[in-house]
Amino acid sequence: MTDPTATATATGAGPSAETFGERLFGAVIQAQLVQAAYLGDRLGFYRALAVEALTPPELAARTGTAVRYAREWLEHQAVAGVLTVDDAGAAPDERRFRLPAGHAEVLTDVLSPNHVLPLARMVAGIGQHMDALVGAYRSGGGVSWSDFGTDAREAQAAANRPLFLGALPREYLPSVPAIHEVLRHGGRVADVGCGFGWSSIGLALAHPGITVDGYDVDEPSVTEARRNAVEAGVADRVRFHCADAATAEGRYDLVTAFECIHDMPAPVGVLATMRRLAAPDGVVLVVDERVAETFTAPGDEVEQVMYGWSITCCLPDGLAHPPSVGTGTVMRPDTLRRYARDAGYADIEILPIEDDFFRFYRLR
Template sequence: MTTTEQTVNPEAFERLLGQVITDAGAAVTLPLALLGDRLGLFTELAAGGPATATGLAARTGLVERYLREWLLAMAASGYVTYRGGAPGAEQPDSARAASYGLSPEQKEAFTNPDSPGYVAGAFQNLTAATRVLDRLTEAFHTGDGIGWHEQHPDMFEGTERFFRPGYLANLTSQWIPALTGIEERLTAGARVADVGCGLGASTIIMAQRYPASSFVGVDYHQPSVELARARAAAAGVADRVEFRVAGAADLGGDYDFIAFFDCLHDMPDPVGALRAARAAVAEGGSVMLVEPMSWDSVPEVLNPLGRLLAGASLLVCLPSGLSGPPAAGLGNQAGPTRTRELAAEAGFGDAKVAAATDFNLIYELRP
């Protein structure tokens, strides 16, 4: 008997292999779900009702054989619902005869972009995140970073689609009201900066809720800024929203309220960004950090959400944070204690967690 045979616990080994099978199935499901999102298959099933692969091909103009395999894979993952075989079919249980549809929950999650549970953005940005794997392999040898702007184009739209539902559900109803005196200022008319604004979803939501205030969104990624400008115009708020191509350290100006939405941990110089915000915030104003849920100890991270966030941090957040000087490399699991320490280092006298959801911590920083 070998040493390996003596030390391997067969039951534990079986559980590990089962976990790998589960994870491998999940890994192939997300890009295939993205494929369905791109092709409008979830939307078609939601709007047109259940269909066989043949019927769905007729409705979409797509190839039946590919649709048959996609429907089977999605049903096995629980992303579409098997509705039984076509009546009168010779082999009613076969994939060729099978009919599939969406449950109300599947419709909500995959086709309603305004729902707090909309997850199609995750299909897009998490699939995009894996595109850097070759460069990330080399980075383990060199220590080099991978800038946010170097991610696959799907990352930018996917990230906005991923975060926007949470902002719609919480930003103006819970997070801003939890800050000291900020909602009153915004209602009366305030000057607001959205740092790292991306495609502008957070800026536009605030502008729609607080029409007396003016907003400036800044982001160093020009293609995102251009899209943000177009989306502000489409939303009818371009008269009070301005988007600029600029880095966080170039904020300047004087603002009653400054917000960072899910971006501080990605920055190579988070303290520099916070110092710029400290210099730009008006007397009595606040800085809000919306950050992914994070914890201060390793045991706290060992849960399903921690698993997702730590993996995303390695693929996206950490490489971004190492992509320029001083290469702080926070990652998204800096934890509340470290985040408050950064605020103090940047000159804020008060830093606290003002609100939280299952997925985010919302910090209020005051001079």
């Protein structure tokens, strides 16, 4: 990862006003690109252009939008280097705009590991709640996941979907011997904080012998998870419960929490529930952000993006449900270790699974 803050020196003498001004100006341009990507996604522009090159009137007709807006958006995307144009010298409504294949993968291929568009939707969607965030910062309160609404829910699920249906169940988890045995012998799995259910569904698709119970307290997410399970053809082996996992009965061979412990207002209680649900020889797995082990400034791009999510989404959501420990996105290993020990575990083990954004923990 590159480090755009490398102009700062070890002595604390940061960049000049001119240099930092240029950096912020560049960020404004990129923020506008994110806003344009949000529009392109919501209005179906990218999906239409992924099929064939279109003129502004053709794009407007395909998407049910106004030609004048379609033309301006297309021209912005061409100027920004997202689209190419066949005949820039033609009359405005006769220019034909193309979406290159590589760009189309990032913007429209929902199963590609390169599908970054949901992150743009998340940023733009959260941007609609800045007034509420300002109020929370002043009061010490929060802005809940339900307040962030559809954009946050759908973008979060879409961002993780390629991993949860791909490398996670097919490569990462089978590389851990104890988990491999559970998956190979058709064990029972509890997926805590399952969201739209892609982690549960991915495990079931990759390992036909297992059964999965997914738990989440967000009703719209559970509704979508149930629909996704039906469409994936695994609803006979994957059940989703709109309930706190603390209400679950029985024991499981594998208990998981994928990218959600840092959001929990009371993570110790959740981890204790996971411990109770695990069979005597069961595996408890937590997957969370691969942030740096200690605070360092300036940080790399992963650290920056995780703090970005924390200050606008994860911390406000956590603090919206008092009493809350207020973890935030940047949950370092020592923080999880402390939570785990408070929940009755002996320790945590960082598993040797390499991923740019996630760290894998087995709780002993």
